[in-house]
Amino acid sequence: MIKNNRLTLTILLGIFLICLILSFLIGRYPEVGFIQLKSLENDPIGQRVFYSLRVPRVILGALLGMALGTSGLVFQTVFNNPLVGSGMLGVTQGASLGAAIGIVFFNGNPWIVQFLAIGLGTSALFLSVFSARRIHYGGWTLRLVLSGSVISALFGAGISLLKYQADARNQLHAIEFWLMGGLGYTTWRGLPIVIVIVILSLIYLWKVRWRVNLLALDHETASSLGIQIQKERLMALAAAVFAVSAATSLSGIVGWIGLIVPHLARRLLGANTSDSLPASMLIGGILVLVCDNGMRTLSAVEIPLGIITSFIGVIVFILLMGARKT
């Protein structure tokens, strides 16, 4: 089993690396298809398209997918609930509200947008958990889903209010663009700090990947094993929220990846997070890169990434839910 999982992870890593390399080479410049790196030597516009646009876009896409996949697995494990993802717990709505506030009141300053997205994304998660504990109806799974829906609705109402107040000629357009999610206009602007936050968060989660299994245990069982469960849960959740909020502060909302990727990872490698966490990381990265590559090469129109991932996510989710457990 361990040997099989290692092989699967190696294959996933191989697919991820191939996707990453292909993503750098494929695009619409100078024509639809692969770019010849040698041809860039005497093409100053081509060099800028490649180094200033395509490279940051691919990096953000890979990090976004990895962050969404990994955080989805952490949320589902910690809350012992297969139906939660960053979208279901209000994190993406919270981050969206933060970004909308940054756009409307702080002129879209990328630093402030990122700070507010992370701050409100984190607040939304803790509000969801806090209110789930206050609900006296149903089991933990149902309570968390209910409370996540309520908090999402609350932050969603805040976004609607801001959209109403936003200037239709510039701010509204920017908010809508953000809500649909996309990598089409990614540059290096604001990206270095996102790279640092996401990579540090992912490294932390990767290092504690086997302990994530234990975070689903109840307090008494965990204490008997000598685990400071509250502290470790908090650290894992903070790392997951930071990674997702930082990446989405630039890309906007890209839905469903955080929900379906952990299911795919568990199908492939089992529930042990030692294997399913790195698998979620890789599958998330592969999925976002494939969706983005497909759109930017096959379609002449830049369709927001969030729309495509939602379509694919819903179909995969239905198939997974309908499939017999192995």
Add this chain to the structure above:
Amino acid sequence: MKIKSVLFTLLLVTLMLTFSSAFAESTTITDILGREITLEVPPELVVLTGKKTATIIEAPFMFAYGKDHVATSWGGQDGGKFNALIEKTTPEITDGSVEAVAAMQPNMIILKSYTREDAGLAFEETGIPVMYLSFETIEDYHTDIANLGKAFGEEERADEILAYYDEIVNRVAENSAQIADRKKTLLVQFSETDGVYALKVPPVSWLQTEIVEMAGGDPVWKDIGLNANSWSEVNFEQIAAWDPEVILVVNYFADPKVSVETLKSEPGWDMLTAVKEGQIYPFGKDLLSWDSASPRWGLGLLWTQQTLYPELADDIDLDAEIMKFYQWFGLSDEVIQANLIDVYHAEPELVP
């Protein structure tokens, strides 16, 4: 002798190189966002692309240069019908992605001013000069038209276009100065989806409000604290409270004449002063409405004054004005008459 020939040839080559570089004139333009861009004038190819281009897409074709050197996407509220009337040799842009636009190797890219933060910065990264246009206010028109003239090497043409707009503004202002009692005017956008319509009024700072005020009307929607940033929906109760003397109905996607007939048949509307006195009008429109911040706003201003105060504006010959305006785009008289003037006068197609 041989040395003399060589020296003479070298001198000649040096002189030729000096003069040829002098002919490739480089100019610096400060665009509407206050950014400085430097480009060779006139550029060989200009691409106008991006989002929200409805108000900026037509102005480049008021210059002779635009028809052979400016490539744009087609479309808009009229499905590209007006754009198709302009005889141009540049291809239609079907792929507006940054990489595809860069692959066209244009000498300049034109984008809408307020798309800089979410799209423009990526286009700027290509290193191709990017000029932003706004065309949202009359003041913006002066900056943007002058900049287009400078970029295209047609500064005289830009001055002529601006003089055309200034003449209209001055003419209307002279007439408005004679008005003692301004008419209470309501401009509403009739917006219909799946058979259900909504009525919306524009923000105070937008061109529609400016047009009604300049034409001598008193915009009734100014004082109720509306959303300052987008069209605000109003209900019949509010309209009845305003009880305007004149109602101007805008419809961007369908015939406003039909919208007027719909409103007149609604219960309660016959009690409004404007409806009782036959003072409810479809806003001037041919293929596109004249109220928005497109180059047609001059026609919209003339139309509004003639509609509000026909006794003051009897010198305005609207058909002649339509002909004059569309000639800026190089359209022939026949094309203008058949595709624009006749459409403006066409009877509404009412569904029984």
